[in-house]
Amino acid sequence: MTRLTLRLDFPSGSWLGDVSRGHPDATLRATETVAAPEGEVTALALAGTDRAATVAALREHDRVDRVDVVDRTGPATRLRIVAPAPPPHVAAAREVGLPIEEAVAVTDGRATVDVVGDRSRLTAFGRRLTGEGVTVGIAASDAGEGAILTDAQRDLVLAAVAAGYYDTPRECTLTELAEARDLAKSTCSETLHRAEGRVLRRFVNGAFDVADRREGGERATAENERSENARDGDIDREPEHDRSEPVEVATDP
Numbered sequence: 525m526t527r528l529t530l531r532l533d534f535p536s537g538s539w540l541g542d543v544s545r546g547h548p549d550a551t552l553r554a555t556e557t558v559a560a561p562e563g564e565v566t567a568l569a570l571a572g573t574d575r576a577a578t579v580a581a582l583r584e585h586d587r588v589d590r591v592d593v594v595d596r597t598g599p600a601t602r603l604r605i606v607a608p609a610p611p612p613h614v615a616a617a618r619e620v621g622l623p624i625e626e627a628v629a630v631t632d633g634r635a636t637v638d639v640v641g642d643r644s645r646l647t648a649f650g651r652r653l654t655g656e657g658v659t660v661g662i663a664a665s666d667a668g669e670g671a672i673l674t675d676a677q678r679d680l681v682l683a684a685v686a687a688g689y690y691d692t693p694r695e696c697t698l699t700e701l702a703e704a705r706d707l708a709k710s711t712c713s714e715t716l717h718r719a720e721g722r723v724l725r726r727f728v729n730g731a732f733d734v735a736d737r738r739e740g741g742e743r744a745t746a747e748n749e750r751s752e753n754a755r756d757g758d759i760d761r762e763p764e765h766d767r768s769e770p771v772e773v774a775t776d777p
Contacts, residue, residue: 526640526642527639528639529662530637530638530639530661530662532634532635532660534658535612535656538587540552543582549572550570550575551570552568552569552570552578554614555627557614562589562606565604565606566607567603568605569603570601579591582605587608588606590604591604591606613637616649617649620648624637625638647685651685654683654686660682660686677715680705683704
């Protein structure tokens with residue numbers, strides 16, 4: 525089982541995203557969403573400097589049917605939100621059968637979510653979130669001894685998986701992925717290639733006994749990763765020079 529901490533950026537049209545962005549000093553903590561005959565009911569704890577205005581904004585949102593104030597006392601106003609559809613992260617979790625145990629606190633349209641599951645289910649969750657319009661990034665992972673990928677590589681690989689770049693047949697080309705991430709095609713290709721190399725090296729180092737590894741292989745892997753960390757600080761820049769492997773090679777299915 526793998527534990528991930530995901531960064532979520534809620535899309536326009538989501539009442540959690542819209543209202544929290546309209547009132548960036550407020551924190552909307554969604555503790556639970558259940559399906560009921562009247563609609564999707566979310567228990568919400570609202571904290572912030574102007575709770576009354578935030579409640580009014582929730583009532584005015586076109587994707588909220590009803591807002592009931594349960595309790596105004598204490599540091600947070602407790603609300604009952606009835607909507608025709610669940611929040612995007614709830615819809616995605618239900619679709620893939622992934623439980624979200626902790627409350628999700630949304631501030632200025634953003635939140636972090638801790639999820640635990642097998643890798644295939646987590647991948648499906650990320651893809652479903654993207655389908656709901658949520659921008660997803662990995663903030664932390666316990667999937668190995670130290671970070672395998674740089675932040676830039678992780679974000680690009682997650683976007684590639686969510687877009688179907690690694691599906692067979694592919695649902696997204698390298699050109700489409702690069703355009704979606706606002707990257708040069710060559711930069712996108714090289715960053716994915718280095719990320720794939722890191723993952724494969726970690727797999728090989730974990731799959732074979734030390735005696736079976738090529739002498740000096742681990743040292744070379746560490747040196748490669750240090751070099752790539754320095755080079756991947758900003759994937760938006762153009763590569764320093766052409767690689768021996770053309771971009772077209774990386775685009776073949």
